[in-house]
Amino acid sequence: xxxxxxxxxxxxxxxxxxxxxxxGPFIWSLSTSLKTMGEIYATPPTLFPRxxxxxxxxxxxxxxxxxxxxxxSVIVTSSTIVITxxxxxxxxxxxxxxxxxxxxxxxxxxxxxxxxxxVTRVIPLYQLFSxxxxxxxxxxxxxxxxxxxxxxxxxxLIGFFDGIPKELEEAAMVDGCTxxxxxxxxxxxxxLPGVVTVALFAxxxxxxxxxxxxxxxxxxxxxxxxxxxxxxxxxFGVRHWGAINAYTMLAVLPIMIFFLFxxxxxxxxxxxxxxxx
Amino acid sequence: xxxxEGYKKENVKFAYKxxxxxxxxxxxxxxxxxxxAIWQSFFNVTVFSPEWxxxxxxxxxxxxxxxxxxxxxxxxxxxxxxxxxxSILMGLSGALLLNRDIxxxxxxxGLSLLPFLISGVAVGVIxxxxxxxxxGVLNNMLALVxxxxxxxxxxxxxxxxxxxxxxxxxxxxxxxxxxxxGLQQIDQSYYEAAEIDGASGLQSFRHITLPMIKxxxxxxxxxxxxxxFNQFATIFSMTGGGPGHSTEVLALNMYKTAFQNxxxxxxxxxxxxxLIINIILSGSYNKYFETEE
Numbered sequence: 001x002x003x004x005x006x007x008x009x010x011x012x013x014x015x016x017x018x019x020x021x022x023x024g025p026f027i028w029s030l031s032t033s034l035k036t037m038g039e040i041y042a043t044p045p046t047l048f049p050r051x052x053x054x055x056x057x058x059x060x061x062x063x064x065x066x067x068x069x070x071x072x073s074v075i076v077t078s079s080t081i082v083i084t085x086x087x088x089x090x091x092x093x094x095x096x097x098x099x100x101x102x103x104x105x106x107x108x109x110x111x112x113x114x115x116x117x118x119v120t121r122v123i124p125l126y127q128l129f130s131x132x133x134x135x136x137x138x139x140x141x142x143x144x145x146x147x148x149x150x151x152x153x154x155x156x157l158i159g160f161f162d163g164i165p166k167e168l169e170e171a172a173m174v175d176g177c178t179x180x181x182x183x184x185x186x187x188x189x190x191x192l193p194g195v196v197t198v199a200l201f202a203x204x205x206x207x208x209x210x211x212x213x214x215x216x217x218x219x220x221x222x223x224x225x226x227x228x229x230x231x232x233x234x235x236f237g238v239r240h241w242g243a244i245n246a247y248t249m250l251a252v253l254p255i256m257i258f259f260l261f262x263x264x265x266x267x268x269x270x271x272x273x274x275x276x277x
Numbered sequence: 278x279x280x281x282e283g284y285k286k287e288n289v290k291f292a293y294k295x296x297x298x299x300x301x302x303x304x305x306x307x308x309x310x311x312x313x314a315i316w317q318s319f320f321n322v323t324v325f326s327p328e329w330x331x332x333x334x335x336x337x338x339x340x341x342x343x344x345x346x347x348x349x350x351x352x353x354x355x356x357x358x359x360x361x362x363x364s365i366l367m368g369l370s371g372a373l374l375l376n377r378d379i380x381x382x383x384x385x386x387g388l389s390l391l392p393f394l395i396s397g398v399a400v401g402v403i404x405x406x407x408x409x410x411x412x413g414v415l416n417n418m419l420a421l422v423x424x425x426x427x428x429x430x431x432x433x434x435x436x437x438x439x440x441x442x443x444x445x446x447x448x449x450x451x452x453x454x455x456x457x458x459g460l461q462q463i464d465q466s467y468y469e470a471a472e473i474d475g476a477s478g479l480q481s482f483r484h485i486t487l488p489m490i491k492x493x494x495x496x497x498x499x500x501x502x503x504x505x506f507n508q509f510a511t512i513f514s515m516t517g518g519g520p521g522h523s524t525e526v527l528a529l530n531m532y533k534t535a536f537q538n539x540x541x542x543x544x545x546x547x548x549x550x551x552l553i554i555n556i557i558l559s560g561s562y563n564k565y566f567e568t569e570e
Contacts, residue, residue, distance in 0.1 A: 045417055094294075110300070226510070
C-alpha cells in the first residue's frame with residue numbers, strides 16, 4: 001500500500017515539474033517585466049520582484065506607438081476572421097448540400113494548400129503585391145491569411161452542414177424563405193460551434209503570423225505585434241530586458257485571455273488543420 | 278459530352294455561386310504564387326537585373342553544387358530530426374502523466390498547452406532572455422550547481438541546441454494534446470486483462486498503448502515535421518541564422534537569398550525545393566503508416 005502511494009506521489013511531482021517547464025518561461029518573463037533594471041541585473045536573480053514596478057510597461061507605451069501596433073493586429077486579425085467565416089460558410093454549404101461537376105476534384109484541390117507553407121510563398125507574394133502596389137497595407141496581410149485559413153474552415157464546416165437534415169431548410173423554403181434566407185436564418189445558427197472553431201483557428205494564425213507581415217510591412221505605423229516584437233531589441237535597446245519582457249506579456253495577453261474562456265474550442269481550432277485528411 | 282448531364286441546373290448554379298468566392302481567393306493567393314515561383318525558378322532574375330533570363334534547370338543544378346545550400350539542408354535535417362523526436366517524446370511523456378486521475382488535471386493540462394499558443398517571435402524573445410549569457414536564468418542555474426556558463430547563442434554548436442530547445446518547448450503541446458485524446462479512448466479493460474495475464478507495465482505500454490495511439494502518432498509526426506522543416510520565425514528572431522551560418526536552415530537560406538541578396542530566381546528555386554521536401558515528407562508518412570496498418 002505504501003509503495004503505491006509513494007509511486008503516485010512521485011508521479012504527481014513529476015507532472016508538476018512538467019507543467020513548470022511549460023509555464024516557467026512565461027512566469028520568468030512576467031517577473032522580469034515587473035523588475036527594476038537594478039534587480040534584473042542582480043546576481044543571483046530573484047524569482048519574484050522585490051518591489052514590483054510598472055515602469056517597464058510605461059516604457060513600452062512611450063518608446064513605440066503601441067496602441068497603433070495593437071490596433072493594426074486587431075484590424076488584420078478581425079478582418080481575417082470575418083472574411084474567413086463568410087467564405088468557409090458559403091463554401092462548406094455548397095460542398096455539403098450539392099452534387100455538381102468536379103466537386104470531388106475541387107475538394108481535393110483545396111486541401112493541397114496545407115502542404116504549401118508561408119515561407120515558400122513569401123517571395124512570389126512579395127513580388128506580385130509590389131507589382132499591384134499593395135505592399136505595406138492591411139490587404140497584403142488579410143488576403144493571404146484568409147487564403148490560409150479558408151480551406152480548413154471549409155472542411156470543418158462541411159462536417160457541420162452534413163449533420164443538419166436537408167428537411168430543415170426545405171421546410172423553411174416552403175414557409176416562404178428563399179434559399180439564401182433559409183441558410184442565414186435556419187442553417188447557419190446551427191453551425192455556430194463550428195464557426196467558433198474556425199474563428200479561433202483564424203485568430204491564432206493571423207495574430208501570430210510573422211514572415212509575411214515582416215516582409216510586406218515597411219512602415220512603423222503599419223507593423224503588427226509580431227513584427228514589432230522582432231524589433232524590440234532595436235526599439236528598446238538590447239539591455240532593456242524589462243521593457244522587452246513587458247512587450248512580450250502585452251503581445252501574448254489577448255491569446256491567453258481567449259484561451260481562458262474558449263479552451264476546448266481553441267484546442268479544436270489549433271488541431272483542426274492537421275486532423276482532417 | 279456534357280459534364281453537367283444528370284445534375285439539376287439550378288442547383289449547380291447556386292452551388293458554384295457559394296463556393297466560387299473561396300475558390301477565387303485560394304487560387305489567387307495560393308495557386309498563382311506557387312506557379313509564379315515555379316516559373317521564376319527557371320530564370321535568372323534579380324532586383325538589379327530585372328529582365329528575365331531563361332536558364333532552364335540551371336538554378337536547380339546550382340543548388341546541388343552550392344555548399345551554402347547543402348550546409349543549410351543538412352542543418353534543416355539536424356534541426357528537424359532533433360525537434361521532431363524530442364517534442365514527440367516530451368508530448369508523449371506529458372500525455373501519459375496527465376492521463377491519470379489526479380487533482381487539478383484540467384488546469385495542469387491547460388497550462389501545459391500555453392507555449393503552443395503564442396507567436397514564434399514571442400517564443401524566440403522569451404528564450405533569448407532565458408539563454409542570455411551573463412544574467413540569463415539558465416546560466417545562473419548552472420552556476421548554482423557549480424558548472425561554468427554556456428554561451429548559448431554565441432557558440433555555433435550551442436546555438437543549434439538552443440533553437441532546438443526553444444522549438445521543442447513551443448511544439449510539444451501539439452503531440453501532448455493529440456496523444457492524450459488517443460490515450461483517453463483506450464478501453465481500460467485491455468489493461469485489466471493484460472494485468473491478469475501477468476503483463477508488466479512496460480509490456481502493456483508496448484503492446485496495448487503504442488498500437489492504439491498510432492493514428493494520433495501519425496498526426497503528431499506530420500504536424501511537427503512540417504513545423505520544424507518550415508520553421509522560420511523562432512530561428513530568425515533568436516539567432517538570425519548565426520553565429521556565422523551555424524543556424525541557417527533551409528527556410529532562412531531561402532529568405533536571405535531573396536530579401537538580402539535580392540536574387541529572385543534562385544530564391545524561388547530554393548522555395549520550390551522546400552515545397553518538394555514538404556510533399557515528399559507528407560507522402561512518405563502516409564505511405565509508412567498505410568503499409569504499417
